[in-house]
Amino acid sequence: MSRTIMIVGNGPVQDGAASVIDAADLVIRVNDCRSCGAGGEKTDIVAVCNTGRPALAMLGGGQWKSNAAVRQAREIWCVRAAEKFRELRPQIEDRHPVLDDLCDDYTDGFRAFAKATGRAFHTVPASTHESVDTELGYFHSGEYVVPSSGLIVIAEVLAHWRQPGDRVVLAGFGHAGWEWHPFAAERRYVDALISRGRLIRLDQNYLSAFAQGA
Structure with a gap:
C-alpha cells in the first residue's frame, strides 16, 4: 500500500495543517521538534543533528529527552555521518575557526539513548550528504559549511525509504x-x-484536497 510520509521542519506551518500531519502514515520531525502543536503531535522518527553544540545541548540537561515528540518517537536518526565530519574537520577549522567544535561527534550518545529507551536507531550514510552537496552545486549554493538537517532528511527518505507510490510531503x-x-x-x-x-x-492546495478526500 502507498503511504504518506510527512517530513516536518521547524519553520511556520500552514493553519489547519495539524490534523493532516497527524493523519500521515509516517511523520519525521527534526531536532527539538518545535513544529509540534501547530504542526500536529504525531511523531514516528526524530532526526537529529548529532555533531557540535546542537547535539551537546540535546543530550545534556534532559529537556530534549523529555520532549513529548521525542518520547513518542519509535526511531532516532542521526543525520551526520561521523566519517564525513572527520573528513570535513580540517577544512572547517581552517575556514571557520569559530566553528571548531562543529565536527565533534555525539552519535554514540544518541545511539545509547535509543538503546536505553527501546527505540530503533539509524545513521544517515555519508553518501547521502555527498549527493546533496553535488545537487546543491547545480543551484548556485556559493560557500556554505553543511546542508541543513532537514535537507539531509529529505534526501535520505527519497534515496532509501520512499517506496513506489509513496507521497513525500513537506511542512x-x-x-x-x-x-x-x-x-x-x-x-x-x-x-x-x-x-x-x-x-x-503542504500548502493550501494540499489542505483543500485533503479536506475533499483527494
Missing part, C-alpha cells in the same frame, strides 16, 4: 535559519524536486 520548511546552511540553494533544490513530482509541499 514547516521555511528555508531560513543558520547563516552557514545554503538555504537559498536548498529552496531551489526542493522546488526542483517538487516540479519533478518527487516531493509535495
